[in-house]
Amino acid sequence: MKKLQYTFSGKKTTCYFDADLSYLEKLVDKEHSVLITDDNIFKSHQKKFGGWNTIVIKAGEQYKVQDTVDSIFEQLIGFGADRKTFLIGVGGGVVTDITGYVASVFMRGLSFGFVPSSILAMVDASIGGKNGIDIGVYKNLVGTIRQPQFLLYDTSLLKTLPKEEWINGFAEIIKHAAIKDATLFKELEKNKLSFYQKDKAALTKLIRRNVVIKSDVVEKDEFEMGDRKLLNFGHTLGHAIENLYELPHGHAISIGMVVASLISEEYADFKDTGRVIEVLKRYGLPTLAEFDARKVMGVLKMDKKKEKDAIHYILLNRIGQAVVKTIPIVQLEKMILSIINSR
Ligand code: GLY
Numbered sequence: 001m002k003k004l005q006y007t008f009s010g011k012k013t014t015c016y017f018d019a020d021l022s023y024l025e026k027l028v029d030k031e032h033s034v035l036i037t038d039d040n041i042f043k044s045h046q047k048k049f050g051g052w053n054t055i056v057i058k059a060g061e062q063y064k065v066q067d068t069v070d071s072i073f074e075q076l077i078g079f080g081a082d083r084k085t086f087l088i089g090v091g092g093g094v095v096t097d098i099t100g101y102v103a104s105v106f107m108r109g110l111s112f113g114f115v116p117s118s119i120l121a122m123v124d125a126s127i128g129g130k131n132g133i134d135i136g137v138y139k140n141l142v143g144t145i146r147q148p149q150f151l152l153y154d155t156s157l158l159k160t161l162p163k164e165e166w167i168n169g170f171a172e173i174i175k176h177a178a179i180k181d182a183t184l185f186k187e188l189e190k191n192k193l194s195f196y197q198k199d200k201a202a203l204t205k206l207i208r209r210n211v212v213i214k215s216d217v218v219e220k221d222e223f224e225m226g227d228r229k230l231l232n233f234g235h236t237l238g239h240a241i242e243n244l245y246e247l248p249h250g251h252a253i254s255i256g257m258v259v260a261s262l263i264s265e266e267y268a269d270f271k272d273t274g275r276v277i278e279v280l281k282r283y284g285l286p287t288l289a290e291f292d293a294r295k296v297m298g299v300l301k302m303d304k305k306k307e308k309d310a311i312h313y314i315l316l317n318r319i320g321q322a323v324v325k326t327i328p329i330v331q332l333e334k335m336i337l338s339i340i341n342s343r
Pocket of ligand 1: 124125126127130
């Protein structure tokens with residue numbers, strides 16, 4: 001098993017790669033721990049949960065809401081949880097977000113760890129400490145930043161991951177390459193999804209490389225004062241259309257990345273939108289959608305990256321190098337309208 005360690009806010013987060021879920025017993029005291037998972041993961045991997053206190057939530061982004069949090073609080077009280085109880089989120093991004101959030105606020109804070117079970121959670125959602133819930137169409141509007149003690153990578157959990165979810169996860173992998181790693185971008189342009197699905201070594205290497213990209217950024221800028229903002233490439237518009245149109249996260253940010261690339265051609269020196277579109281298509285992601293730009297702008301105006309009448313938009317100077325540009329909302333609205341009308 002390979003280990004990587006990061007320091008966030010003076011505390012260490014350890015990533016265990018090539019591990020098995022059963023290794024949890026070595027990391028925590030089983031009696032004083034509670035696993036939180038969703039009904040899909042629980043059904044598919046029931047044996048792995050044997051002997052653990054477990055809370056099972058309903059699967060899906062629509063359950064990343066306060067009602068689910070309240071129900072977890074009640075079940076924790078039922079388990080007799082106290083401030084020493086350790087929480088472990090076993091699942092995709094919804095489970096890790098909600099577990100991190102519950103752990104941040106229950107009894108003013110419990111320790112927690114994650115076993116991410118989807119590509120998206122492995123390379124992105126479980127890393128970085130941001131956690132929270134959605135309020136109506138506003139994604140992640142309420143939450144905290146608090147880091148897990150560990151991330152345990154058990155790729156056998158991916159055996160039951162539907163192809164759609166693999167595709168979703170690759171949107172974040174392509175994003176990492178686009179903003180930080182031109183060599184990885186080239187590798188992705190050469191390979192395809194089935195290659196990584198079949199080749200465990202290549203997949204493990206790819207996951208680790210993405211963990212390193214994201215963790216390095218977060219380690220330097222945990223509270224998003226600078227470089228961490230770049231991780232939002234594709235997410236400003238992406239988040240707005242994700243909940244408005246109930247799109248899968250990867251699909252929404254894929255479209256968001258195409259729009260951000262087109263805006264980059266105007267506001268930065270970018271000339272490779274074609275390559276971005278091609279690589280997204282190569283991994284089965286959509287690159288265009290019809291949406292009501294005015295409705296989308298309405299949601300966008302609530303974006304956390306907004307400041308007064310402008311939005312900090314993440315653009316590309318070139319593949320592997322992203323930049324933050326402050327764009328007045330009025331201009332952004334015009335540009336998004338013209339992008340939609342020209343497609
Ligand atoms: N939980 C995802 C992040 O912190 O970016």
